[in-house]
Amino acid sequence: MAACTQFTCSHCGFKVDAWSDGNPYLTDRDGKRHFFYHPGDYWEPRAFYQQQTGCDEVREDEYLAFWKERGGNEGDWLCLQCGRQTRRDPKRDRMRCTGCSKPKLRNTNRLEGRTCPKCRKGIFRGEMTAIS
Ligand SMILES: [Zn+2]
Ligand SMILES: [Zn+2]
Secondary structure (H helix, E strand, C coil): CCEEEEEEECCCCCEEEEECCCEEEEECCCCCEEECCCCCCCHHHHHHHHHHHCCCCCCHHHHHHHHHHHEEEEEEEEECCCCCEEEECCCCCCCCCCCCCCCCEEEHHHCCCCECCCCCCCEEEEEEEEEC
């Protein structure tokens, strides 16, 4: 279950969607991130683990260690300087905006009351829009 809050600027109407769960991923041998969008999905990440390690059997402790070493969660971030939206894992990624290179990224779940980067006049107000 993921809840979505939509933040809307009170002045220019700029909208940003914020999903509560983020985007969990595992990294493969080449450093590419594979996303597992359904946190309740049991088999998909385990199949990935088997493919990556060559293990026939999934031992729960080794599987959890694999998540610790190779896994993460990308959240949605908004640059409060230039308004660019981006996905980052704050534990692993550089938290600077790729657009303006300022360290002004803010998690989109925490935009309530913040000044809108597009018009710099309005502030964001959140509204719950969807549960999927
Ligand atoms: Zn605005
Ligand atoms: Zn920026």
